[in-house]
Amino acid sequence: MSNQAPGVRIDGLTVVYKTPAGELPAVRGVTLTLEPGSITGIVGESGSGKSTLALSLLNAVQPPGRIAGGSVEIDGLGDVVGLRGEELRKARGKHIGYVFQAAQNSLNPLKTVGKQLLDLGRSHGVDDLRGLVREAKELLGRMGLDGARVLDSHQHELSGGMRQRVGIMLALVLNAHLVVLDEPTTALDMITQANILRIVREVHAERGLTTLVITHDIGVVAEVADRLAVMYGGRLVEQGPTREVLGAPRHPYTRGLIQAIPRLTGDIGEARALPGRPPTLATVPKEGCVFRERCPLRMDVCDTVDPETVADGPRLVACHAVAGAPTTAPPSGDLATKEHA
Numbered sequence: 188m189s190n191q192a193p194g195v196r197i198d199g200l201t202v203v204y205k206t207p208a209g210e211l212p213a214v215r216g217v218t219l220t221l222e223p224g225s226i227t228g229i230v231g232e233s234g235s236g237k238s239t240l241a242l243s244l245l246n247a248v249q250p251p252g253r254i255a256g257g258s259v260e261i262d263g264l265g266d267v268v269g270l271r272g273e274e275l276r277k278a279r280g281k282h283i284g285y286v287f288q289a290a291q292n293s294l295n296p297l298k299t300v301g302k303q304l305l306d307l308g309r310s311h312g313v314d315d316l317r318g319l320v321r322e323a324k325e326l327l328g329r330m331g332l333d334g335a336r337v338l339d340s341h342q343h344e345l346s347g348g349m350r351q352r353v354g355i356m357l358a359l360v361l362n363a364h365l366v367v368l369d370e371p372t373t374a375l376d377m378i379t380q381a382n383i384l385r386i387v388r389e390v391h392a393e394r395g396l397t398t399l400v401i402t403h404d405i406g407v408v409a410e411v412a413d414r415l416a417v418m419y420g421g422r423l424v425e426q427g428p429t430r431e432v433l434g435a436p437r438h439p440y441t442r443g444l445i446q447a448i449p450r451l452t453g454d455i456g457e458a459r460a461l462p463g464r465p466p467t468l469a470t471v472p473k474e475g476c477v478f479r480e481r482c483p484l485r486m487d488v489c490d491t492v493d494p495e496t497v498a499d500g501p502r503l504v505a506c507h508a509v510a511g512a513p514t515t516a517p518p519s520g521d522l523a524t525k526e527h528a
């Protein structure tokens with residue numbers, strides 16, 4: 188892979204997990220392009236399939252899961268779904284930097300962070316290990332930590348927020364040009380979170396990266412992402428430029444997510460939790476729209492026909508009720524209003 192920000196094309200990706208009821212899809216028919224040099228945010232509630240999608244970018248879905256269909260083409264690497272063994276190990280870390288969810292618990296408890304950094308460097312054939320340590324200290328320093336002290340520490344000597352920042356450092360330190368951050372700021376207070384997101388943006392711009400940020404917090408993607416994809420029940424229900432999606436959400440699920448966040452609606456009194464709960468693998472409907480049980484715009488067709496993803500300029504929406512409708516709906520529109528039904 189060259190030193191350029193790579194483009195990524197996920198096409199028709201389906202990932203299933205083996206369950207007592209057979210193999211069930213956690214990600215179904217997902218098509219998403221990460222433009223070179225962009226920051227894309229994927230947002231959705233717990234269980235919507237975000238982490239499974241992120242793992243697929245590294246071909247790192249573990250049994251009882253497997254990629255059952257589709258492709259993940261990364262510039263310079265080809266279709267990672269077909270990569271195996273050593274090729275795959277090399278791609279991870281060096282070409283694709285990543286922080287997995289719960290990064291605060293993923294460090295080796297028996298080794299100092301510095302030792303783990305050196306292991307990482309050696310396993311990826313880094314010759315200049317001093318340079319690697321310098322880079323690590325610099326990144327930790329930018330995130331408000333004493334780099335030398337952190338590298339000398341074991342996991343138990345660091346707080347959850349510090350470990351999370353160590354995870355981000357490890358994702359960036361090998362200078363990968365595709366970076367996947369799964370819930371990068373969940374253990375952080377609001378101020379530290381804002382700082383980390385600023386640093387993610389800065390490093391992204393300085394190095395010319397392609398970045399994917401996965402989060403349940405639409406406020407995080409609002410701050411960091413150029414483009415936003417909204418996931419529900421294993422499907423992408425809406426995608427588009429972040430400002431457009433947040434400014435005039437089209438899918439009723441996107442609207443519900445936005446209305447549930449006082450930070451985005453601007454008034455805590457106006458925030459309304461989305462009623463109901465997201466489906467589990469066992470309860471995702473086999474046919475029809477995945478969101479219909481919670482949808483204020485539900486129509487008969489939603490029970491039987493899975494809505495196609497329809498493009499309207501840079502915006503993609505999968506909803507029978509809004510397909511073809513104008514994009515000017517304000518975010519404050521009442522979810523309970525059957526305006527398109």
Ligand SMILES: Nc1ncnc2c1ncn2[C@@H]1O[C@H](COP(=O)(O)OP(=O)(O)OP(=O)(O)O)[C@@H](O)[C@H]1O
Nearest residue numbers: 204213232233234235236237238239240251467468
């Ligand atoms: N190892 C597994 N075995 C069986 N089902 C799984 C496994 N891992 C995930 N799932 C199921 O797949 C679905 C998607 O999970 P995933 O972790 O990708 O969602 P998510 O949006 O990242 O949610 P969260 O933020 O809670 O992790 C969920 O219903 C989850 O229960």
